[in-house]
Amino acid sequence: MVSYFTIDATGEVANFQKEISNMMHGFGDNPNPNAATVVLVESIVLQQLRSILQEASINSNLRGSKVISNYDIIYLMRKNILKLKRLHDYQLKIDHIEKSRTVSSPSENVISNIMFDDEKDPTIKKRRTHIDIIRELDEYEEVCQIKFDVIDYLRKVRAAKITESMSYEKYEAYHKARCSSFRSGYGLGKGFVKIEQWINPTKELKITLLALEVLCFIAYETVAEVVDAVFLIRQDAKKKYGDPFSKFEGGHFCNPVSLNNSVYIKSGYEGVPAITVAEVREVLRRYFNPRIGMNGLFYRNMCLDLPVRFITL
Template sequence: MMFGFGDSHSPNPDTVRLVESILLKQLRTLIQEALKYSDGKNLGGEELVFLMRHSKQKMRRFVTYLRNKQNKMILQQPVGSSTIQLVDTPKGPLMEFIERIDETGEFTDLTEFDEVKLERQLRADRISQALDEKRYLEFCKARCRSFTSNYTIQRSLEKLRLWVDPKKEINFKGEALDVLAYYAYQTIAEIVDYALLVRMDTKSGSNPFDHIPGSYYTATMFNGKHQFQEDNPDYSKVHSSQPQITVNEIREVMRRVHTPQAGKLNFGGPIPETHFLFAL
């Protein structure tokens, strides 16, 4: 997953273990925060989704996830079993809950530009263009990794439940584990994003153009060169000789998250609305 988000083809094992420990702590914190809106023992998907209410952009991204998930289920239906009709607004318990708390309609308004998502797609596109067929297939597989498998979804969710709650003290209801898996995926994505931003900051020096929005998604994260300083940056380094994200870079991310005044840690825009819960 880290490779799919922009790390080296062979991530540093120590970095992976550190990211895993951060992820586990984040998920358990999310669970405890969500339990404040339940009876303390039973956790539903609605309580977890409610935590995203302060970020309209992340809520919109989750709405897109729900829509794509439902459309995928529709497309997987046997031919002739029913009329296939893709939908723009999925209906289900979580979507109905979002509509109930969305007083202004901004959570379900998907017309606004999502800069972060576009820059992630740009990064993946730049990498894929430089890869041969074999490496491209490996990169695609990494991009498709998630905490739920297409063919063993229930088994994957059960593993996730045992990981975050090995003593089975919490009763996860309905789609709670699915929302938790989505949070886990987004957390890994943002940790890698921030680590690459930290790397850019260490190499940018005093050049003011190195800090423009989006620069850390392109050439900078591969070879330390800004996208406007080199005509043909070698994006293939992401697969062959791209430096691994280091433990120190992840630690610097966490230092900046907990003490934002110590250094900028944003996507070229406003400071994140949450202090340390990446998925929110």
């Protein structure tokens, strides 16, 4: 297993193992996630983010810019309408939090030495938010037509099933895990120092704050996608040949008609085994496995290099 370590200017090792462990806990994993699984998930997220930065750097060079902005990263997400919708709603929540903080304590938001997009890159005349870019890329207004976030709904249903028989102490710990993220605060620039040291330790790339905010969202969604896929794999493992309803046995489902397969989990948190390294590797194998042709035997582009694929995008 390959482990990715990032050392900042002070010589300290930057990692998000604690945050990822809490996120996996919040998404439905055991309260004590497998340490080897956490390291593997961290390496997956880091590799995905660095690959995204490479693709975004190419886009910024084509625009004639030396700075990676949020436009370059959101442009890579343009084909995933549902993720654009989730990023759109995420921006609305962040704006609401920032507005609330400004009203309550306006002096705390005055931070020195913070450069915005238009200050770093003179070619950008206006500081565009994520919502502005999404509206620009959404030519057919598909994002605004999505009225129901099924991913968020299924994750909330899973969380509700987990907390059915929780004590107050366990629920408090679970709530803190649900609040974990890749940003350490909601102030300007406060939550992006660590992730920039993690993905760009040599400062070779110039990344704006808004771009780092999108990367935090992508990293969070990557962890969530891996955990969601593990529960689907566990459901597939429960199936018995000749019995199409075998995977619904044992009270693992709320309502198989309305809730789909993503809420496969037992009621009560103690019954959830920790996610293993083998399960995460099976998720990667299924995701990156080349698609087969009509005859199910050969792949027409097998001799060609496979394109770069991102779990979240």
